[in-house]
Amino acid sequence: xxxxxxxxxxxxxxxxxxxxxxxxxxxxxxxxxVSHPDYSVDFTDDELRGLYRDLVTVxxxxxxxxxxxxxxxxxxxxxxxxQEAAQVGSGRALRKQDMAFPTYREHGVLYCRNIDPIMPLxxxxxxxxxxxxxxxxxxxxxxxxIGAQTLHATGYAMGIVKDGKVGDDDExxxxxxxxxxxxxxxxxxxxxxxxxxxxxxxPIVFFxxxxxxxxSEPLERQTRIPLYQRAAGFGFPGIxxxxxxxxxxxxxxxxxxxxxxxxxxxxLIEAYTYRMGAHTTSDDPTRYxxxxxxxxxxxxxPVVRMRKMLEKQGLADEAFFAAVDxxxxxxxxxLRERVLSMPDPDPATMFDHVYPNGSPLIDKQxxxxxxxxxxxxxxx
Amino acid sequence: xxxxxxxxxxxxGLRRAMEDDSKVLIMGEDVGKLGGVFRITDGxxxxxxxxxxxxxxxxEAGIVGTAIGLALRGYRPVVEIQxxxxxxxxxxxxxxxxxxxxxxxxxKVSLPMVIRIxxxxxxxxxxxxxxxxxxxxxxxxxxxxxxxxxxxxxxxMIQQAIASDDPIIFFEPKRRYWEKGEVDTAAPLSAxxxxxxxxxxxxxxxxTLLAYGPMVRTCLDAATAAAEDGRNLxxxxxxxxxxxDMVPVFESVRKTGRAVVVHEAPGNIGLGAEVAARxxxxxxxxxxxxxxxVTGYDIPYPASRVEEEFxxxxxxxxxAVDRSFGF
Numbered sequence: 192x193x194x195x196x197x198x199x200x201x202x203x204x205x206x207x208x209x210x211x212x213x214x215x216x217x218x219x220x221x222x223x224x225v226s227h228p229d230y231s232v233d234f235t236d237d238e239l240r241g242l243y244r245d246l247v248t249v250x251x252x253x254x255x256x257x258x259x260x261x262x263x264x265x266x267x268x269x270x271x272x273x274q275e276a277a278q279v280g281s282g283r284a285l286r287k288q289d290m291a292f293p294t295y296r297e298h299g300v301l302y303c304r305n306i307d308p309i310m311p312l313x314x315x316x317x318x319x320x321x322x323x324x325x326x327x328x329x330x331x332x333x334x335x336x337i338g339a340q341t342l343h344a345t346g347y348a349m350g351i352v353k354d355g356k357v358g359d360d361d362e363x364x365x366x367x368x369x370x371x372x373x374x375x376x377x378x379x380x381x382x383x384x385x386x387x388x389x390x391x392x393x394p395i396v397f398f399x400x401x402x403x404x405x406x407s408e409p410l411e412r413q414t415r416i417p418l419y420q421r422a423a424g425f426g427f428p429g430i431x432x433x434x435x436x437x438x439x440x441x442x443x444x445x446x447x448x449x450x451x452x453x454x455x456x457x458x459l460i461e462a463y464t465y466r467m468g469a470h471t472t473s474d475d476p477t478r479y480x481x482x483x484x485x486x487x488x489x490x491x492x493p494v495v496r497m498r499k500m501l502e503k504q505g506l507a508d509e510a511f512f513a514a515v516d517x518x519x520x521x522x523x524x525x526l527r528e529r530v531l532s533m534p535d536p537d538p539a540t541m542f543d544h545v546y547p548n549g550s551p552l553i554d555k556q557x558x559x560x561x562x563x564x565x566x567x568x569x570x571x
Numbered sequence: 572x573x574x575x576x577x578x579x580x581x582x583x584g585l586r587r588a589m590e591d592d593s594k595v596l597i598m599g600e601d602v603g604k605l606g607g608v609f610r611i612t613d614g615x616x617x618x619x620x621x622x623x624x625x626x627x628x629x630x631e632a633g634i635v636g637t638a639i640g641l642a643l644r645g646y647r648p649v650v651e652i653q654x655x656x657x658x659x660x661x662x663x664x665x666x667x668x669x670x671x672x673x674x675x676x677x678x679k680v681s682l683p684m685v686i687r688i689x690x691x692x693x694x695x696x697x698x699x700x701x702x703x704x705x706x707x708x709x710x711x712x713x714x715x716x717x718x719x720x721x722x723x724x725x726x727x728m729i730q731q732a733i734a735s736d737d738p739i740i741f742f743e744p745k746r747r748y749w750e751k752g753e754v755d756t757a758a759p760l761s762a763x764x765x766x767x768x769x770x771x772x773x774x775x776x777x778x779t780l781l782a783y784g785p786m787v788r789t790c791l792d793a794a795t796a797a798a799e800d801g802r803n804l805x806x807x808x809x810x811x812x813x814x815x816d817m818v819p820v821f822e823s824v825r826k827t828g829r830a831v832v833v834h835e836a837p838g839n840i841g842l843g844a845e846v847a848a849r850x851x852x853x854x855x856x857x858x859x860x861x862x863x864x865v866t867g868y869d870i871p872y873p874a875s876r877v878e879e880e881f882x883x884x885x886x887x888x889x890x891a892v893d894r895s896f897g898f
Contacts, residue, residue: 324679325643332675336667342633343668346640353622383633390628544678545712547736552814
């Protein structure tokens with residue numbers, strides 16, 4: 192009897208969840224490396240330890256952000272708990288010249304782009320709505336409307352073709368990755384982005400983190416077939432990867448990105464994973480899913496399996512794991528301190544940057560706003 | 572000076588913008604070989620290639636959404652929406668993304684896009700081909716909205732809109748595409764009348780008619796007819812719908828004491844209401860009568876055999892002027 196079945200039988204209910212799907216896997220939940228006919232990785236021991244450090248760190252930073260929300264320091268937080276391997280694997284697969292278009296949950300990808308993790312926290316604290324330069328960071332601002340960014344990513348990829356930046360040279364040719372979730376696959380924008388990228392042969396990878404839920408709605412409310420199979424109808428390859436396996440996710444994403452940059456067009460990757468936490472801190476997942484299902488996925492944890500592998504292969508010792516944990520804690524404490532010291536914006540700045548060329552209407556309203564506030568006794 | 576139709580003026584303006592800046596792209600349904608259903612992009616794909624004049628899949632959200640990505644990449648996309656009533660699938664991308672990207676980034680990125688929309692009725696079309704959706708866009712901060720009314724403005728305003736870093740919704744009066752006028756195509760772009768400025772087209776002293784797009788011609792004709800009856804009407808082409816340029820309007824109304832706003836769009840919560848409110852706020856003591864509106868009725872656009880009864884015309888404008896003088 193598997194753990195899933197044991198958990199289900201303890202509850203007296205039927206076995207929860209579908210059977211394990213077919214996917215590319217290079218690292219089992221037990222921490223054993225397995226081979227695949229089409230995909231492999233050739234990481235050095237240092238790089239393997241580095242991936243583990245990434246996984247631990249993004250989980251720790253995520254937990255810190257959840258705590259900050261619980262303490263009233265963030266308005267909301269969209270946790271990536273459970274999706275660390277999908278994000279670290281795909282994030283590290285990007286080459287430096289590649290461009291990423293995230294949803295609002297890709298904190299792990301952001302971290303792997305070597306971007307300061309404080310950058311999106313202003314959005315969740317409510318002191319700004321992003322405020323970074325997408326092109327300078329090779330990482331678009333978080334997009335909150337579900338699926339909208341897949342079209343922006345497609346247009347950006349069309350621009351790469353126009354700029355003659357598709358080609359054989361892996362160091363200069365460019366590709367785009369568009370992140371979205373299982374729920375987004377029902378959106379018109381996502382389907383239109385599949386069509387545009389297909390007919391223009393755009394260098395793009397559609398990276399769908401199928402975390403099994405769109406807030407409360409399970410996958411079967413979005414699809415009757417496995418999501419990766421949708422790609423066939425649009426005329427490009429689709430592949431499913433074990434999204435809790437950082438090695439397989441890296442291998443599949445790197446291959447798809449390189450295919451794209453070499454001129455072979457789009458790929459849809461379905462990273463099969465699980466949102467271990469709530470949709471956001473405003474959500475209560477106990478209303479729509481059973482504990483046994485969560486337990487079953489805990490047994491497939493992306494961080495634990497990487498640690499097991501490092502232990503089994505003798506690539507790391509207790510001192511290493513302790514040092515990684517300690518360093519992650521230091522980064523989390525630093526993040527906390529910087530969030531707490533984020534000042535609220537000057538209210539008059541809400542009138543800034545509505546238009547590149549400004550507007551007399553807004554100038555007038557800003558002046559009236561400032562005059563009104565200056566009229567209060569004791570104001571400066 | 573050349574005598575050109577409004578449609579040809581747009582075509583030449585687009586051509587000149589593409590010549591001036593290699594980053595300018597044209598995107599839309601049927602804009603390539605066909606030259607657009609109104610032929611506004613006629614010949615451009617032949618001369619600039621299908622890399623710059625892009626026939627797109629038939630999906631408006633996709634057109635606008637990918638144009639955003641191209642703008643992020645450094646291009647200046649000019650999107651054609653085939654008809655006014657087909658813009659709504661792109662509404663989310665326009666309102667949530669085009670309008671807000673600059674603000675969201677705190678000014679770090681701009682989307683220099685133009686979205687061209689042939690608008691208004693009077694061409695005997697089926698449903699969804701005769702609408703006036705300008706208020707939806709004018710209500711959205713982050714978008715600028717303009718409407719041209721004559722060949723010369725069409726030629727210059729489209730070039731100014733493309734050269735602007737602001738995202739601009741560009742309304743074209745489709746029933747006026749075939750009207751002719753003088754265009755000085757040899758002048759430099761910098762000499763053109765400013766884009767976001769309203770303009771007195773016919774000076775007068777007795778009442779002010781305010782219009783944009785297709786209704787400007789209607790108001791000019793009404794002023795000509797009124798002159799025969801001894802009334803001297805001033806006609807202002809608003810040209811910029813967001814932001815409105817009210818200074819010339821205030822000057823005019825302080826002089827005439829009477830104002831009538833005319834548009835094809837339904838009156839309820841329309842541009843005319845905003846214009847009337849602003850005039851009331853700024854010119855209250857100059858007004859001899861309330862600001863009146865002549866607009867489409869608050870119904871869905873009707874079947875084409877009765878559209879002439881729906882659309883404001885010369886008689887309805889003059890009737891409103893009479894009412895203004897009745898106060």
